[in-house]
Amino acid sequence: MRSENEPFGQKPRSFIEEARRAQIVGSAVAVIAEAGFAKASLARIAEHAGVSKGVISYHFAGKDELMEEVVRHSYEGAAEHVAARMEGLSTATELVRTHILAVAEHMRGHRDQIKALGEIFNNLRTADGSPRFGINGNEELYRMLEHLYRLGQAAGEFRPFDTRVMAVTHQAAVDTMFAYWVANPDHDLAAHARELADLIERACRA
Amino acid sequence: MRSENEPFGQKPRSFIEEARRAQIVGSAVAVIAEAGFAKASLARIAEHAGVSKGVISYHFAGKDELMEEVVRHSYEGAAEHVAARMEGLSTATELVRTHILAVAEHMRGHRDQIKALGEIFNNLRTADGSPRFGINGNEELYRMLEHLYRLGQAAGEFRPFDTRVMAVTHQAAVDTMFAYWVANPDHDLAAHARELADLIERACRA
DNA sequence: TCATTTTCTGACCGCATGGCCAAAATCTAG
């Protein structure tokens, strides 16, 4: 099903190739954020990028690969920022709180990305009609959060609770915080994040 | 924009009309739940209902009205059940917990409905491309939850916290609980609901 | 029974989409 670029990472790409891909990904983010997934056709994205439609087909295997590239790119940026903020922390309480605050802090400057991400998650389908990034696509994230929460339980910071439910709830709360902010731009994202961190801390602590 | 049936409720409908509408709504739920919103075309829904495509156009103003009817129908059922379960309770703690448990209890027997609801919320758009039931469509729900939480705060059961953040988080947690269950049918929905009720109770209590 | 209204059918329309490709343009080495 996948193309043959998995075994050893991507096949090498020329400079101009990479540049075009990046440009197109940027246009895709902008168009999706502005017009919504449903109206983000290849034609519109190409127009926004100032190239002809065929160029996208030339540089990407198809619309799906382009969308996946948008997701990968946006995720990477956020993950980097969060990881940097969490480095050096030790207690689970600090780690959980920082995880929430840091991702909010990063996304505050990348509204288009988080909006596009939401659109793609909700709308992109595989050929058989099932969601391409369904809730089960969060499995990796859930495991990471579970690990964090178990750490706190082992250290005695957190009471015993079902870590899967906590992880699912945590991620849902963060995702919806962004969705609410995207729908209400004047909403105070940072304050929401702090309040949410308080809620979760209280729900967890022994 | 709307047809002329608002002022005094719906215009009267014949028996056969109501029956057909109900049948088509049922087929829409089934098709959306099975194939996803993207593949739930009028043609497929009509085929599932065993009628020709034109019948849907005859009984509904358009696809949008059909989808809205699916939402209305599913919501009504859940709201009724939840209201019945909450009747007679007095403390905010009980009310919040029961609200969560009751809706889970009801949806346990209506998987197709909750799945179709999720699909429609995530995918249905207005003509201009914006979500038909976006997060701002939850405003009524948010206000109701805020009311509940403020009740608890006034009674001294709950500590002071931002009730809007709590309401948004509460609803997100419940919605995602269902999404997780839909994606993982073996997941224990009732246990998840109890665990979630515990989380929220601890996050709230003074 | 038969005229009238309600309901249903299936073909058809215009439209937008993602993908395709031959030819043109541009870049790169030798």
Place this chain on the structure above:
DNA sequence: CTAGATTTTGGCCATGCGGTCAGAAAATGA
């Protein structure tokens, strides 16, 4: 400069969509 490779163009295609419509069929009621 030139030949070959890379990149871009713009038109074309098949597909599936929601919606429409004239006429057939069925229900209704006098």
